Amino acid sequence: xxAHAREEDPRECVGxxxxxxxxxxxxxxxxxxxxxxxxxxxxxxxxxxxxxxxADDAGLEVLAVYxxxxxxxxxxxxxxxxxxxxxxxxxxxxxxxxxxxxxxxxQGEEVELDVCE
Ligand SMILES: [Zn+2]
Numbered sequence: 022x023x024a025h026a027r028e029e030d031p032r033e034c035v036g037x038x039x040x041x042x043x044x045x046x047x048x049x050x051x052x053x054x055x056x057x058x059x060x061x062x063x064x065x066x067x068x069x070x071x072x073x074x075x076a077d078d079a080g081l082e083v084l085a086v087y088x089x090x091x092x093x094x095x096x097x098x099x100x101x102x103x104x105x106x107x108x109x110x111x112x113x114x115x116x117x118x119x120x121x122x123x124x125x126x127x128q129g130e131e132v133e134l135d136v137c138e
Contacts, residue, residue, distance in 0.1 A: 022048035023121070026089040026114045032058040035088040037072055038112060039081035047081065053088075061100060062088045085123065087112035095120040102127040 025034045025048065035053045040046040049072055055063040076083055086109055090098070095115030097105075105111060105126030112123050123132050 022087055022112070023114065025050045026091075026116065029053065029058075029089065029091075030116060031091045033060070033062045033089050033091060034114070035062040035064055035086070037076070037083050038085040038087055039076045039079070040084050041080075041082060043084070045084050048087070049075070059091065083109055085110040085112045087114065089114040089116055091116040093117055095122040097124050097126055097129060102129060 022036065022038065025036060028034070033053055033055070034050065036048055036050040038045040038048055051064045051068060051072060053062045054065050055061040073083065086107060088101075088111075090096075090113060093115060094117060095113045097111065097113060101111065101113070110123050110132060111126045112121060114121050124130065125132055
């Protein structure tokens with residue numbers, strides 16, 4: 022996940038954290054198809070559906086959606102809150118600080134998540 026964020030910099034990266042229970046076992050990178058990838062992320066709905074099927078086939082649950090803020094803080098932006106439509110956790114990687122923080126959106130409540138590298 023962190024490697025993905027570094028690879029995509031200065032674009033925002035996006036992907037899913039898959040696992041069982043509360044432990045993330047696998048980061049599944051997705052393509053950011055946003056028109057403004059330096060300040061937003063968007064996933065092709067068909068690609069997302071395929072990713073969800075892959076997770077299901079592997080017996081894994083989607084624990085979180087992750088994305089990065091290259092050069093920005095690991096805090097949800099206004100856009101992140103308004104566009105948070107999935108009932109899952111949101112992991113944000115702050116490029117400026119190298120921090121990884123997890124939020125329940127759109128509420129903005131921060132939560133703890135174990136990430137195995
Ligand atoms: Zn964001």
